[in-house]
Amino acid sequence: MRLEDALAWQPPATPPFPDTVGGIHFGVETFSFHDVPPGDPAQLPNILNGMLYAGIPECEIMSGHIEPFPNSATGWWVQTRRAPEFPKLREAARQWRLTVPLDYYVNIRKRFEAAGLRIYYYNINFNETFTDAERDRTFEAARALGAAAISSSTVLSEARRLVPFVEKHRFPVAMHNHNNLVDPDQFATPASFEQALAMSPWFLCTLDSGHFTAGNNDAVAFLKQHHDRIANIHIRDRKRNNGPNRPFGQGDTPIKEILLTIRDNKWPVRCYVEYEYGSFRSSAEEVRACMEYCRKIALS
């Protein structure tokens, strides 16, 4: 879609779809919108449009979708830190974060609200290249966005550093897992989550059910044990043994059991679809297909 068209289009004032399906709060991790390039906030209308098209009222917004620099300037990817220009890029990103007025984030929140949508989590990946001032500012940004928590792909050593920040800002950070079972600093196993949960009551989990399954861990068992500390679950379908992402229903992630366990126990664990298998169709179409798959289960 051309940006001009996107901006000219006036979204509806009230949400065109219900808050919950079968009692479950569904959302989307905006990473799913692969055809919306990160680092270009002018593309934001495409995120709103994608959510409206998929019928999903809330999101976890990826920092790359609202900050005007590529993810490679944020230090999360260890490999990107080796680039010769990294220190300069990182410093520019840091300065942007420290100086952009909080109104910038408030205005983004308003755009979502005007469309009847909501940013529920702010996904920003804390890492050792953050300064303390930047950590502070991240919490202020998350509040200005109207987020209920930060969701972060991070590591245990950084979680330790974050403890005084969550306590000071009284604002939760949910740890997001991958499936690297080798590096003990990574979130991947129940034990790695549990270490963080023990550090502060402000720490929660964003359980990525696909990575968890790919790492041969049992997402349903973890859900049953820790549902009161799980902010949201990323719903996606991966094969076990570090297998690939698959269209919903074709992998090994127990999606149905996860959704029904949440629904039947009326747990307030939010379910966020994440589209990451390959397709020739647009992301919005695939996100909608993912949501349809979940909707059928939630209403079964």
Added chain:
Amino acid sequence: MTTLRFCLAAALLTSALIAQKDAGGVPAPTEALERGRTVYVLSACHYCHGVDLAQTAMGAANLLHSRMVGADVGGNLMGPLIKAGLPALQTSMPSYYDMTPQEITDLSAYIHYLRQKGRYAELKAAPLPAGDTARGKTAFRGSAKCAGCHTPKSLVSRLKKTPPERTDQLLLPAPHSRFTENAQPAEVADLLAYLDKLR
């Protein structure tokens, strides 16, 4: 009113979003390469490696410059890696353990095709550095492997005098595709300088 407006907007949106460019890059020129593109895209390789091999999202390797891809023949090196995956990374490269030999063949052909296109574009984007005839002579027999198919003498009369055509003679056409995939600008310049000197 709201509902109507939403329906109209949704209809507009649907067509706009569906009209978005192919999520998997551009169609390839042959049926076999198109099969390879299908494996590449449906396996989601492009989310990390890009539709052009040069993206390095989620910590991925740049396949346009990877030495392993440059040395691969028909998937002999890439195939085992793709099937095994790389689980010990910050975010893993998945293991595509159930890929068939045919899929590996098609996929690697497509990756080599993308790589030739990408390297050709890179080599053509900037003017070549000054060539060195002595290094060119060594490369002709050694690293560039020209001597396996040509004698220098058979080439001098045919080498075009002006760029960009003369560069094109070395790059891309099927017998030279492996050279294109691995050539460095300095090496191309050296070879051209050597052949010019013989002229």
